[in-house]
Amino acid sequence: MNKKTILTVLSVVLLFLFLWYGDGHLSTYAMRIWEEVGIFLMLAASYNLINGVTGQFSLEPNGFVAIGAYVTAILILTPxxxxxxxxxxxxxxxxxxxxxxxxxxxxxxxxxTAFVGFLLGFPVFRVRGDYLAIVTLGFGLTIRVVSNNTVPITNGALGLKGLPTYTTIWWCWGWAVFAMIVIMRMVNSEFGRAMKAVRDDEDAAIAMGINTFWIKMTAFITAAFFEGVGGGLLASLITIISPTMFTFFLTFELLIIIVVGGLGSMTGTALATIVVIWGSEILRVVEQPMDIFGLHIPGIPGMRMVVFSVLLILIMIFAREGIMGQKEFSWDSLFNFFKKNKVAQK
Amino acid sequence: MKRFLNILAVALVSFMFMATSSYSKEVKVGVVLPMTGLVAAFGQSAWKGIELAQSMEPTAKDGTKIHLTLLDNKGTKVGTANAVSKLISSNHVKTLIGAITSSDTMAGAPIAERHHIPMISSSATNPLVTKGTKYISRACFIDPFQGAVAAKYVYNNLHKKTATVMIERDQDYSVGLAHAFIKAFKKLGGKVVSVAFFQSTDQDYSAQISTIKAKNPEVIYMPSYYQEIALFCRQARQYGLNQPVLAGDGAEADALIKIGGKAVNGVTFTTHFDPHAAATPLTTKFVNLYNKKYKQNPDAMAALGADAYFIVLNAVSKAGGYKATPKKINYYIRHTKNFKGVTGVININPKTGNAIKSAVIRKVVNGKFVYVTTVNP
Known part of the structure; x- marks a missing residue:
């Protein structure tokens, strides 16, 4: 094992130590948000695999998350x-x-979910670009209509209620770390290089002998699997699911995360997940009534959305490719950064 | 510039301290409502009602101040769960009011239940919301009651024996209420000749109208929201379908009359209260003050929000003011007896947490909502 692997393992251990400490010392509210961060990290990272790394502008996550949530919910409910x-x-x-x-x-x-992704891949990857976005958007809407109408399976609009709360911080982050390892190893493998080739120029990739269809499928099915699992975790965390939970807004939230983090950057996704999920919670402060030097400012509901949007616009202006761009965090760059600083001090 | 920034920073920090000024004798109550998102209109109405109720009676009997903290849930399940969690573990509230829709309430309820914090919803009518819980209550009646009231009114007062039910397939409110109506109507001896389905954003109801016409029922029961009811009525009247249309509390909005025009004349619906038919002295007082403050009549959401606040206030008074524990407050919320609220006399069943109260039937007559009758449980 080289130095960098040890450092990576150490930081994962540190992450779990933090979670273990937090489980006993932080408030249940804070831990709940961390649980949500874990789930969304997994969802966003897998979405980034298809959208950022492979460059296929797909809008499928809400459909896949819904399938995973429904299947898991049906299985964990008692007869x-x-x-x-x-x-x-x-x-x-x-x-x-x-x-x-x-x-x-x-x-x-x-x-x-992965199987549905497999079946869906055949028709949708016949088209590229904007058309792919429209086709996958349609898929998400279809899933919603189906879940409303297959009453003997999904209970229709009433949804499934009273799910047992199995989801804990360990489930969320165990899966999140597992998903990150799988996806990052995939990105750095032969597959990942092929995916990036498809993103940068699909025609050139075909000319180089890459079977672009199956490369896209690999990314799509992997993403589908993790999105399905994420849906299951979310279902058990919230304890109630219904078709209204899986609208396009869910996809939109994930899209914001991966764009803010940087399309194609997994570490950027991790940072952005924390920023977006915690951001909307921390910004609740601006909605509370305040007394400033005797001046009473009543709380304005919805204010945090305004502030949040302004922050997003600022990020997009000053870091056009997201926080990390297409770069990944690496130990080397960190060492280099410190070295440079040392040289500068001398 | 730098100096200016420093001053700004100091000022900001001092704001923070001033913002967290504390009262010694108070009980913290958390409010979770959809102030943004798809159902924001309901949440904002309820908040108006709660705010007005607080200004009417800001303190419990021993002078304990009720300190309300409002958090927005965006009308989502995840948002509700997060807000409830924050109010309980960061704001240390002793009681919660919220949320508006049944499914949102059910996403927050398990957290309140786990922390033994009482939670009272103003308008979650689905029977499953309080089922099997010890700390979840509500200020409104439940769907089976509302459905049964409509069924009885159709069968006993209108003397109609056959009905068609129009169900909005993707709204749990509509599905639940329709189910309750069908069950009660059949039990009375009525016959549901057909059930027609539609979706929330549907604009064209000709397919449903032609099937209804073929079955020729005596009444049409359509538990849906005002927009769909108004559109349906317009088209049904055009096609010569003149049966009376009945609905649930979702019909109650001025937009019903604005969109429906003459076609909605005669639409009859069950709801929580009528501002003109004062059920208690508190109703009159509340409606007058509401008119003064907001220049309009309170809707059911506002009245129910106010009732949720008054029930909590009453329970805090009985539980010993600022020394009250959440457990004690919960006991007195669940043992609310003959409480004269804005929407009428409220009793809460200690075992189920469901409010037992009367329903009001209102009707559209010449473009105005008119009180028809009150149905006691």
Whole structure:
């Protein structure tokens, strides 16, 4: 093992030490937001794989997250709960009696989503660019209509309620770190180089002998798996899911994260997830009524959105390619930075 | 420039300190409402009601001040869960009011339940919201009651025996209420001759209208929101469908009459209260003050928001003012008896946390909402 690997392992250990400390000392609210950060990190990183690294402008995440959430939710609900919940039409019997623990339910949620991703890949990757965006946007809408109308499976608009809360900080960050390792190793492999080639110039990539269709599929299916698992974690964290939860706004939020972080940069995504998720919570301060030198300012609801938008605009003006651009954080650049500083001091 | 920045920084820091001035005798109450997002109109109405209620009675019996902290949930489940979590563990509130929709409330409820903090929703009508909980209550009636009231009114007062139900497929409110109506109507001996479905943003109802025409029911029950009801009525009247249309509390908005015009005349709906038919002295006082402050009549959301506040205030008074523990407050919220609120006399069932109260039936007559009757539970 070289020095850099040790450093990476050490920082992951440090991250978990922080979470372990936080679990006992930080408020449940803070831990909850960290849980959300973990889930969104996984979602955003996998979305970045398809959108940033492979350069395919796809708008599919809300559909995939919905599938993962529904599959996991159906699997972790007990038969008795399902019977009480399906008041309009009873659930189809073989699903009604299906019940399992959290981990296999998450894996199955991920696999089902990956399979849907596999099937979806054939038609959607026949088109590129804006057309791909439209086709995948349509897919997200379709999933929503389907979940509203397949009442014996999804309970329609009523949604699935009272899910057991299995999601803990360990589940969220365990999966987030696992997803980051898989995705970053993928990006730095033969596949990753092929993906980047597809992003930079697809025709040139084809000319170089890259099977661009399967490269895109690899990215798409991997992303689908992690988005499905993320959906399952989110479902168990919120304890209630319904079709309205998985609108285009979810995709939009992820899109903001990866653009702010830098398209194609996983470490940038990590930073941006923290900034975006924590940002909207911390900015709640500006909505509270304040007394400034005897001047009473009533709270203005929605003010944090305004401030947040201004911040996003500023980031886009001063860092056009996002916080990290296409670069990744690496130990080398950190060492170089310190070395330069030392030289400067001398 | 630098000096200016320094001064600015010092000023900012001092703002922060001044912003967190504290009161010694107070009870903190968290309010979670959708102030932005798709259902922001409901949340803003409820907040107006709560603010007015607080200005009417800002303190409990022993002089304890009720300190309200409002957090926006954007009308989302994740937002509600985060806001509830923040209010409990960072703001240390002893009681929560919120949220507006049933599904949002249910996303926040498990957190309140886990921390043993009472939570009272002003307008979550889905029966599952309080099911199996010890700390979740509500100030409104539940869907099965509202559906049953409509069914009884159709069967006993209008003497109509057949109905068609129009269900807005993607709204849990509509699906739940329709289900309750069908169940109650069948139990009374009525017959539901057909069920038609539509989607939220539908503009064209000709397909549903032609199936309804073929079945020729005596009434049409359409538990939906004002916009869909108004559009449906316009088209139904054009196609010569003249049966009475009944709806739930979602119909209550001035926009119903603005969009529907003459077509919505006769639309009858069940709701929580009527500003002109004062149920209690508090109703009159509240409606008058509301008119003075906001230059309009309070809607059901505002009245229910106010009731949620008054119920909490009453419970804090009984539980011992500023020394009250969340557990004690919860006990008195759940043991609310014969409380004369804005929307009428409220009793809360200690076992279920559901409010037992009367429903009001209103009707559109010549472009105005008119009080029809009050149905007691």
């Amino acid at each position: 008795a709960q399902k019977e009480a919940m399906f008041i309009i039409t009873p659930m189809v019997p073989w699903l009604q009696n299906l019940h399992m623990s959290f981990f296999p339910a998450l894996i199955i949620g991920g696999l089902v």
